[in-house]
Amino acid sequence: MANRILLVEDTETLSMVYSQALIRYGHDVTCAYSLADARAALEDFTPKLLLLDLQLPDGDGLELLEQVQAEHPDLRVIVITANGSIYRAVQAMRAGAFDFLVKPFDDARFVNAVQNALSSLQDVGSSSVAANPADTDLESLGFEGFIGKSEAMGEIYRMIRSIGRSTATVFITGESGTGKDLCARAIHANSTRAQKTFVPLNCAAIPRDLLESEVFGHLKGSFTGALSDKPGAAAIADGGTLFLDEICEMDLSLQTKLLRFLQTSTIQPVGASRPKSVDVRIVCATNRDPLAEVRAGRFREDLYYRLHVVPIHMPPLRDRPDDVLDIAQSSLLSYAEEEGKHFTGFDTETIDILRSYPWPGNVRQLLNVIRNVVVLHEGPLVQRSMLPGDMHAPVGISQVGVPSPIASNIENTVPPAPNGTDAKNNPVAALVGLPLAEVERDFIEATIAHCEGSIPRAAKVLGLSPSTVYRKLESWNNVEKTA
Known part of the structure; x- marks a missing residue:
């Protein structure tokens, strides 16, 4: 039958409550109270859905789940567990269960889970076709x-x-x-x-x-x-x-x-x-x-x-260098079309730099680099000199290994401090002469890098609210887009 359900629950009162809720929605329910009863029922018929309590008197419900996955891979399984056994429910999900319910649960949650599991069966044909490697690589x-x-x-x-x-x-x-x-x-x-x-x-x-x-x-x-x-x-x-x-x-x-x-x-x-x-x-x-x-x-x-x-x-970009070139090429052509430029690709030296760069900001950083190149330069090929300075020249490195514009300015661009000490030993004097907006942006971005990309942690270090930092980042990004 279209909606035949096998309910495996050892507490008879709960089994009655669950089955009555399902029957009210037109489902045909067979009840089992142990692993042995469930195995016997599965020999007589294959249900559309198995509702499985994990704690049964003659064994662990996970044993039956593993058996069902091997013998009936298309059968949907919803596991039921007590409130203190979330970890076991997680194990069941990783073993192939469709969903899990934690006791106690109300009728609405129960029926929704069942309906979702049965609805997914109706889509399995179209999903399997789309997922066929022969059709879509x-x-x-x-x-x-x-x-x-x-x-x-x-x-x-x-x-x-x-x-x-x-x-x-x-x-x-x-x-x-x-x-x-x-x-x-x-x-x-x-x-x-x-x-x-x-x-x-x-x-x-x-x-x-x-x-x-x-x-x-x-x-x-x-x-x-x-x-x-x-x-x-x-x-x-x-x-x-x-x-x-x-x-x-x-x-x-x-x-x-x-x-x-x-x-x-x-x-x-x-x-x-x-x-x-x-x-x-x-x-x-x-x-x-x-x-x-x-x-x-x-x-x-x-x-x-x-x-x-x-x-x-999600793997970091440095662990998939071959993808760097695909992403760079796709974004280059897209941004070039937006900006009315005529870029077509990268020269050999630039390709080597893109592949070897560690990309601490991952895909987001790569996209920003390509947009920067397209906005500021003309094609057809991206050359090394077009890349941002921190990608092809010595720069200061922050404590987490992220290029720091402030460190670069301190080390390379500012004259010696008035007291005659080197800029490296007098970072405050080293910032003299730089625009305040540039110092603010460089310092905030370097702090975010030091905090491993965590905006809330960086905001705490800076004495700002996270929303303020997000607004500043968004405003800088909008300026770059309209530059």
Whole structure:
């Protein structure tokens, strides 16, 4: 039958509650109370969906999951676990489960998970055709806005294809500029939620006291300045995907509320008296080491395990030098068309520099370099002399190995200090004569580099709010675009 479901739950009262909820929605449910009962049922028929409790009286539900994956690879499995066993649910997801539910859960969360799993079966035919390597060679063509045919990126493309059919939470890690936002959008575009809303939210760019309102919304009059009702990002993303960028910058108090939201699939806007159910897939990202943040007490361990279900690590550009040339060539032609220039490629010496440069800012830095070349020079070939100075001349190096314009100015361009000491020993005097705006930008960018790309950490060092730093970076980027 189209919606035949096998429910494996050893507690008979819970089994009755779950099965009655499914029957009300027109599903045909067969109940099993142990591993032995479940195996016997699978010999009689193959269901469309298996609801599997992990803690069974005669064994571990993961054993049955592994057996099902081997014998019935197209069967969708949703695992059910107790509140204190999130890690085991994560293990199940990595073993091939479609989704997981943490007891206790309400009917809405339960039925939504079941409907999503069954809906994904309807799309498997078209998805499998699109994913057929004979039809689409992802490694050679790039994918969903990505450019690159390296082995590392090919693996990323395959993971995104595979993740798309699931509703599991995805945790993206990687250095700044590696394409975590692009990865999140690609996951959404390849999911069953592609026709619904994708809502990105940068947890570091929003002031701490407004973050709860931005995520969950608020009612008119709930706090000073709340002049009207406002839906939060979670409500706007209902049916779609909510992307929480820089998740490790989220305040601990809000992490608790986010965990409750993940467990119950309900939100309660600021000032509201009743919660509201939403169906949202969570994708999150960070440029930090999330486990290190957990150990340091800045990120909740239970939230980490709830989010870190399907991890994706975006490789840095220095680990895929062949992709550098593909990205550079594509962006060169694109920017040249925008600017009305006639660039066609790179000379041999420039190619060698692009391949060997460490690219601490990754793809974002590479794109900025190419745009700088196109705006300031004429073609047809990009030559070494056209590249920014820090790529072909000795420069000062910051403490994390990132070229620092300030250090370069201190060492190379400023005359000796009045007291006769070398500029290196008198950095304040070394800055005399430079425009204030240039000093500010160089210092902020060098501080961000020293903080390994973390805007919030750099803002703390500078004594600024993260939103101020983001605004300055955006204004500089806009000036470059209009230069």
